[in-house]
Amino acid sequence: MTVTFADIQAAQDRIRGQVDRTPARHSRRLSQLTGAEVWLKFDNLHFTGSFKERGALNRLLLLSADERRRGVVAASAGNHAQALAYHGGRLGVPVTIVMPEGTPFAKINGTRSHGATVVIHGLDFSGATEEAKRLEAEKGFIFVSAFDDEGIVAGQGVCGLEFMEDAPDLDALLIPIGGGGLIAGSAIAAKALKPNVKVCGVEAARYPSFTARRAGQPPKCTGQTIAEGIAIKAVGEIPFGLSDRLIDDVFVCEEADFERGVSLLVTHEKTVVEGAGAGGLAAMLANPDRFTGMKVGLVLTGGNIDARMLAVVLNREMVRERRMIVYRILGDDRPGMLSAMAAVIGGLGGNIIDVVHNRLALDVPAKGAEFDIMVETRDSAHADEIGAALKDRGYELRMG
Known part of the structure; x- marks a missing residue:
């Protein structure tokens, strides 16, 4: 069981002209955000939308x-x-x-x-x-295994080979781990070209199969994850055997890290990735001090995310950043009440998206009503400004 750098070079020659050589580009925005020099390899731009080709x-x-x-x-x-x-x-x-x-x-x-x-x-x-x-x-x-196959590993290693050829000054590569084929092949290629480059893996917290295997423990993998592309209960035998000695660290990331990564890549890089594709950025966001000042390469492994799920992720990130917030207000059930609240919110530049008018909540007086007003704000400070103005006008906010 072996895959050599020569095997990866042969694979590169074999597939040349039949698979796109995806671009590797420096990201000024993500570099400013993370404090590292961030390079992205856009494998989400393959014809079928992922590195697997x-x-x-x-x-x-x-x-x-x-x-x-x-x-x-x-x-x-x-x-x-x-x-x-x-x-x-x-x-x-x-x-x-x-x-x-x-x-x-x-x-x-x-x-x-x-x-x-x-x-x-x-x-x-x-x-x-x-x-x-x-x-x-x-x-x-x-x-044909998705990862537990020497021919697959050699082919995936072309990703790391291309990345290091196009960005030879990289100090580290961050690569998502599912079955392990991509990180195994890329680690072999990257370290052949630059032995001191760090190769780090990224796993979803609900599917940490590589981390568990390294620790000699049975993996505890269960539940739903936005990073379904790396939701593998057992890392492949071949990839693990090839890459364990080559991988410098593995970061285990929570769902919110992947969601934030997807959102930032859409908003800052104008590129769509699936949950697993945002794994490298998720690891940097969750471990900011580990990469400060380093030249870091992130493989955007895929972009095949449902439009509905993408919309959910982007909206959830707006909620986290309090750019979308629900003000729950207890008030009198009388004409003009809602328009008066709307005037306060609109006067401060808040955009009302939805209103739920609840008269049947038993903890609300019979002559009162509960108003859930969903508002789009500029940022957290703007959300606080609107909440304070509502309170100043005498409205009782139950949550904000």
């Missing part, structure tokens, strides 16, 4: 003529699925993908649009993998 294509090109005829099967939450489906279609290789229940519709539809057969099975990645293995035995397909 390099590994999928490299693995397909390594198939024998007989294996191509039989076709491949894989289990994937979506990004590996779309990459395998797209390049399988290009090469005339039949592709069957098993996706767990709850996979975002954008990823299901994207996979089908490339001509793959999609099977929905299992509550999570483990359940989907079991079904894919069953189909392998029943139909004679070639099972």
